[in-house]
Amino acid sequence: MMRIFDRTRRTRLFVALLLSAAIVLVTIDYRTHGNGPLEAIGRGIMTVIGPVQQAVTRTLRPVGDFLAGFTQVPSLKAEIIKLEQENALLQQREHQVTDIARENEELRKLLGIGHRFDLKTVTVRVTGVGPSNFENTVFIDRGTAEGVRRDLPVISGEGLVGRVVEASAHSARVLLVIDPSSAVAARLASNGQTGVISGKGGEQVQFDLFNVDAPVSLQDEVLTSGYRGGVYPAGIPIGTVARLDPKGSALTRRVWVRPYVDFTGLDYLLVVTGTGATR
Amino acid sequence: MIWKRALLLALLVITGLVIETSVLGQATLVGTKPQLLLLMTVALAMGEGPSLGAGFGFTAGLATDLMTGLPVGLTAVTYTILGYAVGTIRAQVQTPTAWLPAAMVFTGTLGGVLLYGGISLLLGQEAAGGRSLIEHSVYAACYNALLTPFLYPLVRGLGSRLRPARAMR
Numbered sequence: 437m438m439r440i441f442d443r444t445r446r447t448r449l450f451v452a453l454l455l456s457a458a459i460v461l462v463t464i465d466y467r468t469h470g471n472g473p474l475e476a477i478g479r480g481i482m483t484v485i486g487p488v489q490q491a492v493t494r495t496l497r498p499v500g501d502f503l504a505g506f507t508q509v510p511s512l513k514a515e516i517i518k519l520e521q522e523n524a525l526l527q528q529r530e531h532q533v534t535d536i537a538r539e540n541e542e543l544r545k546l547l548g549i550g551h552r553f554d555l556k557t558v559t560v561r562v563t564g565v566g567p568s569n570f571e572n573t574v575f576i577d578r579g580t581a582e583g584v585r586r587d588l589p590v591i592s593g594e595g596l597v598g599r600v601v602e603a604s605a606h607s608a609r610v611l612l613v614i615d616p617s618s619a620v621a622a623r624l625a626s627n628g629q630t631g632v633i634s635g636k637g638g639e640q641v642q643f644d645l646f647n648v649d650a651p652v653s654l655q656d657e658v659l660t661s662g663y664r665g666g667v668y669p670a671g672i673p674i675g676t677v678a679r680l681d682p683k684g685s686a687l688t689r690r691v692w693v694r695p696y697v698d699f700t701g702l703d704y705l706l707v708v709t710g711t712g713a714t715r
Numbered sequence: 716m717i718w719k720r721a722l723l724l725a726l727l728v729i730t731g732l733v734i735e736t737s738v739l740g741q742a743t744l745v746g747t748k749p750q751l752l753l754l755m756t757v758a759l760a761m762g763e764g765p766s767l768g769a770g771f772g773f774t775a776g777l778a779t780d781l782m783t784g785l786p787v788g789l790t791a792v793t794y795t796i797l798g799y800a801v802g803t804i805r806a807q808v809q810t811p812t813a814w815l816p817a818a819m820v821f822t823g824t825l826g827g828v829l830l831y832g833g834i835s836l837l838l839g840q841e842a843a844g845g846r847s848l849i850e851h852s853v854y855a856a857c858y859n860a861l862l863t864p865f866l867y868p869l870v871r872g873l874g875s876r877l878r879p880a881r882a883m884r
Contacts, residue, residue, distance in 0.1 A: 447766045451799045454773040458795060461777070461788035478781040485733060485782070493737040565740035567732065568783045568790070569748055569828070569855060570835060575736065601784055611784065638746075700743060 479604040482575070486607030490563045490577050555669065556710040557591075558583055562702045563607065572615035572637060574702055579606045587667050589708045595673040595696035596620065596660060597705055608707075612699055613674070614641055621666055622674055624650070625657035633658070633674060633693060640678055641695060644688040652677060658693050669711050720877050727873060728775050731755050732782065747854040750824060751866070752779060754859045756798045757823040758870040759877070761816065765802025767877060772798030786838060793831040797823055816867045821860040828852035 465474055558578055566573035578584045580603050590597040590610050598612040611618055614635040622633045622643060629650035634642045643658060656677040662670025679692035735751040742749070752775040760768025772794030779794075780787040801823050808815065832848040 447764075447769075447799070450766055451769045451795060454769055454795045455792060458773065458776070458788040458791040461780075461791065462786055463788075465787040474781065474787045478787075481778065481781050485729065485736075488729070488733050489737050492733050496738050564733075564736035565748070566783055567735050567740070567748075567752070567779045568785060569750070569851060570832070571783050571785055573783065609782075609784070617784070700741075 475602070479602065482602070482604040482607050482609070486563065486575070486577070486579075486604065489575060489607075493563045554711060555591075555706075555708050557706040557708050560584070560590075560608075560705050560707055562705065566609070571617075572612040572635065572699070573601070574610050574612065576608050576610055576705065576707070577606070578707065579603045579608050581605045583709050584608050584707050589668045589672070591672055591706050591708060592697050592702065592704070594698070595675065596668065597697055597699075597702065599667050600707065610705075613695065614638070614699055620668055620674070621661045621663055622658050623661040624652060624677075625659050627651060630661050631688065639694065640692040641675070643677070643691045643693045645691065646688060648683065648687065648689045650689055652680065652689065652691055654678065654680065669708060720879070723873075723877055724771060724774060727755070727771070727877075728752070728778050731775060732778050736782070744858050745854055747851065747858055749858045749862055750828070750855055751862075752776075753794065753797070753824055753827050754820055754862060754866060755870050756794050756827075757801050757820050758816070758867050759874045760798040760800075760802035761805045761819060762871045762874045763802070763877060764806065765799045767874075768798030768802035769795045770798070772796075785835070789831060789834055789838075792834065793827055796830065797827045800826075817860045817863045820863045820867070821856045824859040825852050825856040828855050 461474065464472060468474065560576040560578040562574045563577045564575040566575075576584070576590075584600060585603050586600055588600045590599060596613055598610045598615070598618060600608050601611045602609040612635070613620055613633065614637060616635050616637050618633075618635040620633040621630065623630045624645075627650070629645050629647050629652070631643055631645035631650075634644070636642055645652065654677055658674045658677065660668040660670055660672040660674060662668055673696055675693045675695035675697075677691050678694035681690040681692070683689060731752045735749075739749050739751055756768060756772040756775055759771045773791050776791035776794035777788070779790045801819060805811075805819070829848065829852045832851065836848070
């Protein structure tokens, strides 16, 4: 009886010690603002786990894809209907695009712009996703040794993906634009009205336009606005306006943007290490 | 051999973390990822008691924290409490049923995510997923409970190797 009592007391003491240690860690993390020894340990763990994660992901990618497909079956039917509608719309637009492309080519010549995006990039592959449901991050297979460093923008063929928030020698962590802590300076392609895109964790991101009376309508394209000293270069496509909140008494006009990028199926990405001008 | 047990515990955490962030990370169900390390904490606490449950919970939580940009220590606090609570409750159950593991994983995940989310909200963190914390925890709990029949026996089997060898008297 006495031994059971002792064991219970020892367990309680052990748990109290663990909880105290955890609270000390929370305090250290808050005081160092994510730039202290804990971040260095995190980078160390990434260095150890990164290669294992890459090997597992590459070997078991078919299993992961199967599981991902299996869990997405209910939404596939709706997706097919949506894609058929989009296809019809795109066929319609194709005819318009030929004309716009010709006009664009002429304007490019006029302005002397060689390329719309003259970016210096590193091709990376996604090796894993963040373990928490409270954060939207992915891990990539390139790090500081390959020129990937903190605060570099990450894009895909469709548009803006996010930015690097932590980099070890051969792997890095990317914060996606849909994450609640992400903020991107953006503008409407149609009239240049600027604002800030913030993630909400869901499929759509929030776009707060600085001008309350800014003219905005559904399907308007949203691009990064870029500014001196900013993280993202100007002109990277983000998505299209999907929902308009009614004008209220707020200081900004709030609309919702559906990103071009499908964040559930990220694979190959580009880390922007510089622009043509800075090369 | 305490160092052997510590090494095995560390290997279990790393394996869990790698699987959680690679294969299972892609398999989201209604936008929610399964919480493998949380499931492992519950399974080990049920099999090996509150002390090992809390110890594994702390290590797994800390490893998770260090792999995210979220405040370090929060997941460690949550999983430690969870491991201790599940181990203590399991010790009170005299006649376990076949449903007990799934029920404990469901309740444990629900409680764990709510506790983590609650502390996070107090510290000014916003939950991802564009939905309320309750929805978030229910989805994660259902997903983990669905995985229980496949993973629970495996984790319990591995956990039994963490048991200290009894001296012959």
